[in-house]
Amino acid sequence: MHSSFDITTLFPTDFYRFVVVTVFSLLLGLEQRIKHSSSNTSTIFGTDRTFTFIGILGFVLYIIQPQTLLPFMLGALILGGLLITFYLKKINTENNYGITTIVLAFITYCLAPLVYTQPHWLVILLVVVLLVLEELKKPLYDFSQKMNNEEFITLAKFLVMSGVILPLLPNQSISPIINFSPYKFWLAIVAISGISYGSYLLKKYIFPQSGVILTGILGGMYSSTATTFILAKKSKDIDEPRKISAAIILATSMMFIRIFVLALIFNKSIAYHIAPAFGILFCISLITAVVMLWQDKKLQNSPKNPVHIENALGNPLELKTAFVFGVLFVFFSVLTHYVTEAFSTQGIKILSYLVGVTDIDPFIINILQSKYNVTEGALAIAIINAVTSNNLLKMMYAISLSAKSIHRYIIMGFSALIVLGIILAFL
Known part of the structure; x- marks a missing residue:
């Protein structure tokens, strides 16, 4: 009997998970670039490349020690410090208190443990919901004004x-x-x-x-x-x-x-x-x-x-x-x-x-x-x-x-x- 060919056996499982984390991080970053390209905001934490690097950083620090998560937690503290610094500067320069980009960056950092521990459909659903919610900012605002x-x-x-x-x-x-x-x-x-x-x-x-x-x-x-x-x-x-x-x-x-x-x-x-x-x-x-x-x-x-x-x-x-x-x-x-x-x-x-x-x-x-x-x-x-x-x-x-x-x-x-x-x- 001829066994069916399975493409997933060509590369290690970690390779596919790395690709998924990278692609999803890039998508979230691209959405941020599109969103900020039409705005007058000059203070931007990052877009496509930055979000991709954040996702890869979370992946690397997670697979180093997935049992204790110490490297991953340390990376989260450092990233949190950077995001807080950016947020304070944003408040001082633009008087803008929005934290959407910061929250999205943290979620991007957490994509790796999600990909490793949760069903694929749940991770895909999460990314889709994030992309849709980002694009629905104005419609949601208009809807809230009617209620x-x-x-x-x-x-x-x-x-x-x-x-x-x-x-x-x-x-x-x-x-x-x-x-x-x-x-x-x-x-x-x-x-x-x-x-x-x-x-x-x-x-x-x-x-x-x-x-x-x-x-x-x-x-x-x-x-x-x-x-x-x-x-x-x-x-x-x-x-x-x-x-x-x-x-x-x-x-x-x-x-x-x-x-x-x-x-x-x-x-x-x-x-x-x-x-x-x-x-x-x-x-x-x-x-x-x-x-x-x-x-x-x-x-x-x-x-x-x-x-x-x-x-x-x-x-x-x-x-x-x-x-x-x-x-x-x-x-x-x-x-x-x-x-x-x-x-x-x-x-x-x-x-x-x-x-x-x-x-x-x-x-x-x-x-x-x-x-x-x-x-x-x-x-x-x-x-x-x-x-x-x-x-x-x-x-x-x-x-x-x-x-x-x-x-x-x-x-x-x-x-x-x-x-x-x-x-x-x-x-």
């Missing part, structure tokens, strides 16, 4: 919800009759809040003045019903019926993705059951929106100024929102249990149509988390029915709140989804 104290409190809430409260809650059912536990209850809130919070941040900070179409896409990740409300009302001020209608349909398209993601999180088996139906519904809604946009572009005689829609969606982590969701979740847990016990499969199918007039997320997550005496196929049909019923509700909202010019587009778009949803549920 206020309330947003940091909101972020702290989400971290507490997901990282502190959730792991502490028991996962044992509180009742032998209803499969409901505090952990499942809070996990549902965290999952919904996480998706909605991500959409909220994108809408508020990345696309603060997004157009109609982007509002529909991002809003659908948050809440397709709320987005339908907002866009339908906006149609009275914006004379672009096809574009507004397309944005409303796109919000519903994102609803299919959001629910499917939740299904993957809570119950992969049911997710696979609804995947074909949701795939068809998503494609039809997307095609409908694209056709409307194509007609809008084709029929426009003169280009219009882009319309910006401010972020009208509320904060998804408000206590009121979580409370309403929690109440609905508990309510549907109890109601669904007794309906399935009394009427079995037929009962949960009828109930799924009725819940469309409310927030369907608590009902759907309850189905995904709980165990009922019905088949997974029946539960998948219940989810499709709930979505279909909710689409009917959104169509009624859109017609009642919008300008007459979009009514026919809304009726055509939602009617196709409603009829198709009914057919798919029977199939």
